[in-house]
Each structure stands twice: as C-alpha cells, then as structure tokens.
Amino acid sequence: DAKTTQPTSMDCAEGRAANLPCNHSTISGNEYVYWYRQIHSQGPQYIIHGLKNNETNEMASLIITEDRKSSTLILPHATLRDTAVYYCIVRTFTGTASKLTFGTGTRLQVTL
Amino acid sequence: KAGVTQTPRYLIKTRGQQVTLSCSPISGHRSVSWYQQTPGQGLQFLFEYFSETQRNKGNFPGRFSGRQFSNSRSEMNVSTLELGDSALYLCASSPGTQNYGYTFGSGTRLTVV
Numbered sequence: 061d062a063k064t065t066q067p068t069s070m071d072c073a074e075g076r077a078a079n080l081p082c083n084h085s086t087i088s089g090n091e092y093v094y095w096y097r098q099i100h101s102q103g104p105q106y107i108i109h110g111l112k113n114n115e116t117n118e119m120a121s122l123i124i125t126e127d128r129k130s131s132t133l134i135l136p137h138a139t140l141r142d143t144a145v146y147y148c149i150v151r152t153f154t155g156t157a158s159k160l161t162f163g164t165g166t167r168l169q170v171t172l
Numbered sequence: 173k174a175g176v177t178q179t180p181r182y183l184i185k186t187r188g189q190q191v192t193l194s195c196s197p198i199s200g201h202r203s204v205s206w207y208q209q210t211p212g213q214g215l216q217f218l219f220e221y222f223s224e225t226q227r228n229k230g231n232f233p234g235r236f237s238g239r240q241f242s243n244s245r246s247e248m249n250v251s252t253l254e255l256g257d258s259a260l261y262l263c264a265s266s267p268g269t270q271n272y273g274y275t276f277g278s279g280t281r282l283t284v285v
Contacts, residue, residue, distance in 0.1 A: 094273060103176070103262050103276030104215070147215075157228035159205065160264075160274065162215035 064148045069167040072142075078135040080166050082148030085129040092151045093124060094160065095133045097144040104147065107133065138170045174199065176265050176277035184283045190251040193280045197244050197265030204246040205274060206238060209260040221246055222268050253284045 065083040072078040084093060092111050096104040108115055108122045110131070115122045121134040135142055145165040151158055177196040185191050197204050205228075206218040217230040221240035238248040244265075250257055260281050264274035 096276075101209075101260060101279075103264075103278050106273040106275060109273055154228065156222070157220060159217045159220060159228050159230070160207075160215075161217065162207075164214055 063161075064150060064163045066146075066148050066163060066166045068164070069169065071169050071171060072135075072138045074139055074170055074172055075137055078133075078138040078142065078168060078170070080133040080135075080146050080148075080168065081130065082132070083130045084148070084150050087128050087150050090153065093122070093128075093131050094149045094151055095120070095122065096147045096149065096160075096162075097142075098147065098165070099144040107146075109151070138168075140170050140172070142168065143170045144168060176263055176275050178261075178263050178277035178280050180280060181278065182281045182283075184285060185253050186285055187253055187255060189253050190249060191253060191282060192247050192249045193261055193263075193282070195246045195248075195263030195265075195277060197246070197263075198275055201265040201267055201275075202244055203266040203268035204240055204244065205264045205266070206246070206248050207262040207264065207276075208232075209262060209279070210256075210258070215262070218248065250282075255284050258282060258284045 092109050094109040095107040098104045108120050110122045124131045145167050147165040149160045179194045203222045205220040209215045220228040224240045235251045240246045260279045262279045264276045266274045
C-alpha cells in the first residue's frame with residue numbers, strides 16, 4: 061500500500077492560508093489522493109480528492125505535483141473551526157475493491 | 173439527505189462477550205467499509221462490503237466479522253472481546269465506484285472492561 065508522510069503538527073493564524081504538505085512517493089498511476097479531517101474523535105470528514113490535476117472545492121484546494129509524489133492541501137482562509145487532524149490518504153485499489161490507508165495525520169492548530 | 177448512521181453511539185462490554193454494531197449507509201450507497209480507531213494504532217481498515225459481498229479485508233483476527241444486507245445496511249461483530257478491542261469503530265459508505273469519496277458516520281465507542 062502506498063504510504064503517506066505528513067508533518068506531525070502545524071500552526072496557522074486565523075484568516076491566513078494553511079498549507080498542509082504530504083509526500084506519497086510510492087503512489088501508483090491509478091491511485092487517488094484523498095484528504096480528510098477529524099475533529100474531536102468524530103468521524104473523519106471528506107475534504108477533497110484528486111488524481112493528477114489540481115482540484116478546488118468550497119472547502120479547499122489540492123495541488124498535486126506533476127510527478128504525483130507529493131501534494132499540498134490549501135485552506136485559503138483558516139478559521140478556528142478548522143483546527144483538526146488532517147489526513148492525507150492514498151486510496152488503493154485491488155480489482156474493484158478499495159480501501160483508505162490512514163497515516164498519522166497533521167494536527168493543525170489555528171490560533172487568533 | 174441523511175448521513176451515515178451508526179448505532180449504538182456508546183457501548184460497554186465485558187471481556188469474553190461479543191458485540192454487534194450497526195451501520196446504515198447513505199441512501200443509494202452500495203459500499204460500506206469499517207475502520208477501527210485506537211490511540212496507539214490510529215485508523216485501521218477492517219473490511220469493505222459491496223452488494224452483500226465482502227470484497228476487501230484488513231489485517232484483523234477472525235473474531236472480527238461483518239455482513240451486509242440487501243438494503244446495504246451493514247453489521248460488524250466482534251466475538252470473545254478483549255481489552256484491546258476498546259476503540260472507536262467507524263463506518264463509511266460510498267457509491268462503490270472508483271472516483272467517489274467515503275462518507276463516515278460518527279462512530280460507535282466500544283469500551284471493554
């Protein structure tokens with residue numbers, strides 16, 4: 061399974077952009093990069109996913125390098141409610157079966 | 173649109189007992205996956221069901237089992253509970269095709285005493 065590497069923790073001032081990096085150097089050509097976040101041991105919340113093109117939705121932007129070995133999740137204007145653990149995940153497929161392999165994630169602390 | 177519903181939210185069991193957890197996926201979703209979350213091991217994949225068939229399984233002992241019904245609702249069962257089975261058990265549903273994300277429920281917090 062492709063592994064991901066993320067910083068253990070990051071801080072961000074409220075209102076500023078939060079840029080969360082992720083390395084996934086062993087990713088295969090058909091594997092997607094997913095980002096989830098988890099707040100206070102609730103269920104993980106889906107943020108965004110992509111294959112090779114940059115993606116944007118109402119929550120965040122995902123920038124994937126051309127060689128697909130790393131990506132960055134961007135929260136354009138972080139708020140206190142964005143404080144959470146952010147997981148970068150490679151979705152692996154075996155035939156039609158798939159699973160999410162979670163790493164340890166990045167604990168993002170947004171401060172005033 | 174209703175989200176993923178897991179019941180019960182909290183559960184306390186004694187070592188050696190068995191437990192059944194339930195998950196109702198989002199309407200129309202045919203894939204249900206189960207994950208275990210502990211402070212020591214983080215989030216770990218248990219198994220995935222699609223159209224009543226288990227199509228993927230994680231590295232857990234046979235005491236952990238599951239099933240899916242024709243309405244896509246799923247149950248997981250843990251027999252002969254051990255203290256180490258204390259965890260947050262999360263269910264995630266998906267349409268089942270490749271380019272869709274999973275939606276997680278709020279989980280069932282199981283405590284084994």
